[in-house]
Amino acid sequence: MDGCLFCQIAKKEIPAAVVYEDDTLIAFKDIFPQAPVHLLLIPKAHCSGLADLTPETAAAAARIPQVAARLAAEHGVEASGWRLLSNNGADAGQTVFHLHFHLLGGKPLGGKLCL
Numbered sequence: 001m002d003g004c005l006f007c008q009i010a011k012k013e014i015p016a017a018v019v020y021e022d023d024t025l026i027a028f029k030d031i032f033p034q035a036p037v038h039l040l041l042i043p044k045a046h047c048s049g050l051a052d053l054t055p056e057t058a059a060a061a062a063r064i065p066q067v068a069a070r071l072a073a074e075h076g077v078e079a080s081g082w083r084l085l086s087n088n089g090a091d092a093g094q095t096v097f098h099l100h101f102h103l104l105g106g107k108p109l110g111g112k113l114c115l
């Protein structure tokens with residue numbers, strides 16, 4: 001989608017530290033990491049969030065947990081633990097409106113998902 005930051009990253013129009021890519025998914029390092037391991041996993045095709053899935057983006061998104069587990073292992077947090085989450089909408093704090101999942105790990109992440 002025109003003007004979408006993560007579409008531009010997926011198309012390599014904007015640089016990112018890409019750690020995984022296949023036909024329909026791409027993963028890259030978060031530019032403002034909140035943990036020693038902080039990756040973003042996105043479908044290459046645009047959708048704004050989980051309420052906006054198309055058959056194409058749903059099929060890509062369905063593969064994200066498996067890719068995340070592989071990336072967690074590759075980044076050394078398989079044993080220590082990691083978190084996969086997606087913010088959807090204003091109350092969740094979504095700031096980039098292209099569906100993405102945060103993979104976080106490398107430190108204790110706390111027992112609460114919200115304050």
Ligand code: AMP
Nearest residue numbers: 016029030031032087093094095096097
């Ligand atoms: P959210 O707040 O869930 O929408 O997450 C958006 C994430 O995108 C934030 O953690 C940002 O740090 C991250 N982000 C913003 N711009 C970039 C960028 N150019 N490259 C990598 N990550 C980015």
Ligand code: ZN
Nearest residue numbers: 004007046098
């Ligand atoms: Zn997009």
